[in-house]
Amino acid sequence: MGIFDRIKTVMSGKANEAIDKWEDKNIEVVVKEEIRKMKDEYRQAKSAVNKSITLVKEVEAKRNEAKEEMEHWNERAKQALEANKEDLARKALEKKQEAEKNYSKYKEQAEARRKTADLHKRKLEELKEKIEEAEDKQDELIAEAENAKATTEINETLNGLGNYSAADDLDRLSSKVDKMKARAEASNELYDELEKDDLEAEFEKLNDNDSVDDELAKLKAEMGKEDSNK
Amino acid sequence: MGFFDFLKSKPEEKNKVIARNPLNLQVEDIVEYDLVEYKVIGKLIYEEGGYIWYDYHLFDGQEHLWLGAEDDDELEIGLYKKLDVNHQLYVQLQDEIPRKLTYEGKDYTLIESGNANIRAEGRVGAKTGQRVQYWDYEANDGSEISVEKWGNELEISIGQEVKESLLEYYPGAKSGE
Numbered sequence: 001m002g003i004f005d006r007i008k009t010v011m012s013g014k015a016n017e018a019i020d021k022w023e024d025k026n027i028e029v030v031v032k033e034e035i036r037k038m039k040d041e042y043r044q045a046k047s048a049v050n051k052s053i054t055l056v057k058e059v060e061a062k063r064n065e066a067k068e069e070m071e072h073w074n075e076r077a078k079q080a081l082e083a084n085k086e087d088l089a090r091k092a093l094e095k096k097q098e099a100e101k102n103y104s105k106y107k108e109q110a111e112a113r114r115k116t117a118d119l120h121k122r123k124l125e126e127l128k129e130k131i132e133e134a135e136d137k138q139d140e141l142i143a144e145a146e147n148a149k150a151t152t153e154i155n156e157t158l159n160g161l162g163n164y165s166a167a168d169d170l171d172r173l174s175s176k177v178d179k180m181k182a183r184a185e186a187s188n189e190l191y192d193e194l195e196k197d198d199l200e201a202e203f204e205k206l207n208d209n210d211s212v213d214d215e216l217a218k219l220k221a222e223m224g225k226e227d228s229n230k
Numbered sequence: 231m232g233f234f235d236f237l238k239s240k241p242e243e244k245n246k247v248i249a250r251n252p253l254n255l256q257v258e259d260i261v262e263y264d265l266v267e268y269k270v271i272g273k274l275i276y277e278e279g280g281y282i283w284y285d286y287h288l289f290d291g292q293e294h295l296w297l298g299a300e301d302d303d304e305l306e307i308g309l310y311k312k313l314d315v316n317h318q319l320y321v322q323l324q325d326e327i328p329r330k331l332t333y334e335g336k337d338y339t340l341i342e343s344g345n346a347n348i349r350a351e352g353r354v355g356a357k358t359g360q361r362v363q364y365w366d367y368e369a370n371d372g373s374e375i376s377v378e379k380w381g382n383e384l385e386i387s388i389g390q391e392v393k394e395s396l397l398e399y400y401p402g403a404k405s406g407e
Contacts, residue, residue, distance in 0.1 A: 050400035
């Protein structure tokens with residue numbers, strides 16, 4: 001599967017499938033890794049473009065050399081004619097024609113190689129655009145995949161596929177509250193009992209006090225003393 | 231065979247291609263500027279007090295240019311052309327290096343000077359271990375004049391600041407740093 005196909009799998013909503021395939025891998029790591037691989041390929045491709053441009057330059061250098069040679073022999077032919085040396089002029093023109101043939105050959109090759117190099121550069125540009133597109137959509141891709149993951153988890157919870165259920169917790173909480181209520185009621189009863197006991201003790205105490213007063217009055221009468229309470 | 235098939239048919243290379251920037255270009259890389267492709271045919275590494283900057287010798291088959299790059303707070307890139315040795319500026323600067331100079335009606339001010347150690351690669355007309363004295367002039371519009379003294383020989387280059395976004399690099403056979 002190509003880099004883009006893999007990223008598109010995530011984008012086209014097949015995130016779950018992709019997550020399954022990549023097992024426990026973090027989706028963010030996966031997307032970033034894919035972009036990194038694309039960048040590696042881009043650098044490799046740039047190096048290949050260097051080769052195609054170098055091939056153009058090499059043949060262009062030969063073409064320029066051939067052109068200079070043509071001009072050189074043309075000049076020599078003129079000089080020979082001016083000096084009325086026709087044979088020499090003929091030889092110079094033969095050399096010129098040889099150079100001309102080479103010039104045409106290299107010119108043709110240079111044009112063909114230039115076309116190839118330009119095509120490679122266009123392909124490289126396309127690759128660059130794809131990387132930029134993937135980088136722009138990186139956050140979107142990660143968010144979509146994370147969302148899909150979250151949806152799966154929620155669905156699993158709702159379907160009761162997991163061992164844990166939130167309803168159990170509610171039950172536990174409810175019974176806890178019941179217990180607390182029961183305990184509170186029990187403590188109220190205990191308090192009532194305690195309060196009753198306290199009152200009785202007070203009254204008993206009150207009775208105790210009355211008997212002391214009686215005895216005091218009796219003693220005073222015996223001693224001929226006037227009772228101050230009267 | 232298509233372009234990408236050609237790429238994929240190659241066995242896994244030991245050295246992955248390292249992305250190029252103006253501070254790690256290598257001899258044999260191709261630099262494209264204003265739609266012209268130049269081959270890096272030489273590289274000069276300048277060092278002064280631990281500070282490093284670069285000059286790359288570029289050739290497009292007809293014209294020779296020098297691409298200067300330094301990371302001084304921000305990346306500074308300039309494209310220079312050697313001034314013809316018969317220019318009167320050579321005579322003017324041979325005896326004295328002024329604070330200000332005029333070239334083609336434009337005023338330039340000396341902004342930097344010093345001595346640097348040289349590391350040389352490829353075709354640069356210099357050798358590793360050489361020292362160079364330099365003076366950098368700048369005009370208001372960003373035009374630059376670089377003056378270098380190699381031994382007793384002066385080298386003057388006229389240049390212009392270049393935006394990095396206008397440069398494209400195609401790495402060559404050397405893996406890069």
